[in-house]
Amino acid sequence: MSEHIAIVGSGYMGGGIGQVLALAGNEVRLADVSAEVAAGNLERILRETAEFEKEGLFPEGATETVRARLSAAASVEEAVEGARFIEEAVPEILELKHATLARISAANPTAIIGSNTSTISITQLAEQVSAPERFLGVHFSNPAPFIPGVELIPHAGTSEAVLEPVEALLAQVGKRSARLTDATGFVLNRLQYALFHEATKLVDEGVASVEDIDMIARTTFGFRLPFFGPFAIADMAGLDVYAFCYRSLQTTFPERFATPPILQERVDAGHLGTKSGGGFRTIDPERTAELVAYRNKAYARMQDLLTDLGPSPLDD
Template sequence: MITRIETVAVIGAGYMGGGIAQSLAAAGITVTLADVTAEATSKALERLLREAGEFEAQGLFAPGSAEAIKANLKTADSIEDAVRGVDFIEEAVPEIPSIKHEVLRRICAAARPDAIIGTNTSTLPVKTLAPAVTHPERFLTVHFSNPAPFIPGVELVSGEATDPAIIPVVKAMLRRAKRLSAEVADVPGFVLNRLQYVLLKESNSIVEEGIATVQDVDTIVRSTFGFRLPFFGPFAIADMAGLDVYANCFQTFEDAFGERLATPELLKSLVAEGKFGVKSGAGFNGNFDPEMAAKLVAYRNKAYARMAQLLEELGPSPLEEARSTTSE
């Protein structure tokens, strides 16, 4: 069994596949790229090398990244040539099951039987793709987010047949590329898009009900709770705010909206046990001793202040500038 990934093939050279290839090549991993035709692959390589130089010049990539990508990223004329002999294969073709099935079959026909195969899919469960894979114990979802060169989080989704022993091997590769990985269950949408789409759906409802405009919803999200999210997830934020406070707020929501926004059972049980988060010393994230609580609050304050400074330094996004000009 493969214990360390040194060579990778990325199948699909679009913006997702190309960004994944850049990220791994910049980490010193040998990456072979292949797309639908040799010509398409060659054009993609030209774009990726040009972008890498631009990103480094802009300070978005670390010094030396463009050279590392140039040294470690190569192309193959076909899927079969790309995957032959490599340790890990990342399939990143369009989110259409029939296309993914065809590509996965071609990969399996040419790859080593022990090569680990990952699929980059936003919503498709492993169980819908695994039938196309021989030796499905080496198959899992390795879901990068767009734009792949800059978003650090990666979802790892095992199927029923996935060998648990390959997970630490994939995680080690991702760590080399300075990526954070999280293991989630094999359900449609996984975690990332289940949360993201629920937020978008509720945002649409708010606009449709006349509660706020599209622009005002975006402003609220990015300048309030969204301001916290680069540093803390929803459970950590709730622990700091107070789980008893959240329970009281959920009661208001339940009274107004019914079962759809009823108090979650896990939250109820913690509050019933007197676990209110940081202020009581225990919550969603386990125990908080006084020293940990003080460090957490100090980090939070520093993080939010730095975020405000960064946003001021960057200035408004082009979208916000356009909105401001339109409203004048």
Template sequence: MTEQVAVVGSGYMGGGIAQVIALSGRQVVLADVTAEQAAQSRERIIRKAQDFEARELLPLGAATRIAEGVVAAASIEEAVAAADIVEEAVPEILAVKHETLRRISAAAPSTAVIGSNTSTISIASLAEAVERPERFLGVHFSNPATFIPGVEVIPHAGTDRAVVARVIGLLAECGKTGVEVPDVTGFVLNRLQYALFTEASRLVEEGVATAESIDTIARTTFGFRLPFFGPFAIADIAGLDVYEFCYGSLGEAYPERFAEPAALRDRVARGELGVKSGRGFLATPPERSAELVAYRDRAYAAMAVLLDEIGPAPVDY
């Protein structure tokens, strides 16, 4: 039997999540503060799907599948009454989330998995409002949920391991990549994202560069690599000894901002320099270097073609 999923909170994020789940062939029940709001949101996500389909961003038939798969409920209790999985996507206000989660866990079947789309709030603190908290975890989609593939899956200390595996499996069937991360402030995504934003803001404050210049540099240099390689793969390819040298220069100029990470220093001390030594943060052997370079070149060339095809982003500075 196909799982039934309830999405509680039908705004921009909740609506996108409902689209994703409906496209996997599952029945989605949408709820919001009123029945009218849920019904209006259902119509909105269908219209958006029709637009995506017309622009060839979703396959033919996607809007029909969403229209057939998503229904609006009269209340939160009605939405979750027969749900196998519930995703809460209400505003990032602890009191609002607590009240919503209390209602969900009181009305949903005792076996229902309950997830929260929070991007900042501790999962353990949210779990305080959930009956049988072992079935509760964070399931953090990124905006826009319809198209961004990665999803942070965040158990708290009491989450049942089978629940984590079940959610990651569901995400895979929805075409998403679920990655388990620990319940720490900011999780992983926002710690990385805000670290970059902090340094970018400092560069503007110090008069080093304009916002436009920084955005351009980020997009056209290291950001160009990120769809294909994460920061550790990039470092391994460049060479960790090179990174250590650069940290020496940066640390001398900005000691409060660029202390060399112990994880880097320890690997270099052991001779683990990245691809050229066969081990760094990853374990890509030197004999795969030619294959790696060929992939890199093909990927970057394809990205350049794509960017030329779609043109510059419509932002003004």
């Protein structure tokens, strides 16, 4: 069943979210700072949809579907009228988000409201939402049409009743979601920026060039990440191996690479990962060979995909 949805903020992220929702058959209205901006962004979105369809990235008929389902409203109030779900996607400026959320919630007192914020505390944003129990973070990733994961971040006052409808909507449009606890940066950007921060240190220390760091990240652990998260990867490597490597890193970086307590606790208890039947993740020992076969096939297919795509414009 389709939903009436409003997207407030029709730029690259908001437009991409609207595109995905409309493509799945939902009625979506876009709003922005003016009717002219919303209308202009709608035309851009339709051009992009046609390009994606031509390139085979969207199914045949996608442009016609999006054109029929996605529209530009004259105002925020017009966009959110009667909507069951509203996604705020304005720039990552607290004051702007506060003002926008106050305007949205005043214009529609019953809809579930999500924010596409990537780092700002949901608790802080909720301060300007009337009936804040209907408010939560719904954080899509860029580019929204092609990245499947979405962070769901309720604040302490979010009603449990709003989570399942949002999860159902995301599943309907082909996304995968995870419920998180509200914390600045959430999960995606805490991990992403931790990696970037260490990468900058390696450049500053003269260990490697920007280009070589990008190459190593893409062709080693980055190869694993589409299939396994950091805990599954650690389990397959062996948590005792991880603990040993931490001790080695501590010879130069004793504080920066202190052994995480949750790792040491598992090692001390003999929970060493896949080889012991469980570490952070649990697996039936009889399925270990199946996991290894899946891993090997996944990595080989990834290499096939990269070979088929050829080098990116950065790597020509």
